[in-house]
Amino acid sequence: MAEKQEKAFAKKVFDKLATVYPEVHPALEYTTAFQLLIATILSAQCTDARVNIVTETLFKKYKKPQxxxxxxxxxxxxxxxxxxFYRMKAKNIQGCCKSLIENYNGKVPKDFDELVKLPGVGRKTASVVAGNAFGIPAIAVDTHVIRLSNLLGFIDSKDQTKIEFRLKELLPESYWVNSSHWLATHGREVCFARHPQCHECVIAKLCPSFNPQSNMKGKK
DNA sequence: CTCCCGATAT
DNA sequence: ATATCAGGAG
Structure with a gap:
């Protein structure tokens, strides 16, 4: 298929998701870029719901990097x-805070390349912070984005970075930040890894992996 | 590729 | 009791 068609297809998919998930803020609770950075580091291999429980009290005790x-x-x-992963995360958060104080005047850097230099901050975390705290176009590729991008045929790869760049060439910049929210939300609420709920999926008709048999569990 | 680790669904 | 969820570093 020609690249032009692929882009049109991708746009169609995301436009549909946009109508179903008009709320596009992250599932993580935060009020500042610094809080979002900490929350996103904690969210590595952990559900956002669990992180929110922890940060509710954490952010009352810890305000500044210091x-x-x-x-x-x-x-x-x-x-x-x-x-x-609390040992590693605690170590990384303290390393982050030291770096913020020593290298960035205690502020979270806006630049993606600076963000990924922070301990515990990879491309996904850096993209979440850059995109959501600073409005810089970025695509956060988490486990949902990886799974759905493959199911929808945007790419055939599990490589986080390749997927990020593939989605970036498929979508206009104005879609970038929201695209990961839409895929992640859809992955969490409908297109589960275990039993994708194809019967109630709004993009099933567009999806190359649509399986009408999917999810009949419980309904005899 | 291995290690880091608790919470929750089954 | 065990599988699955969920990223980053070395």
Missing amino acids: DYISVAQEELEKDIFSTG
């Missing part, structure tokens, strides 16, 4: 325990 490095790593570990 607050995170003025406690022992063990104390921060206890405060983020239930998000999993």
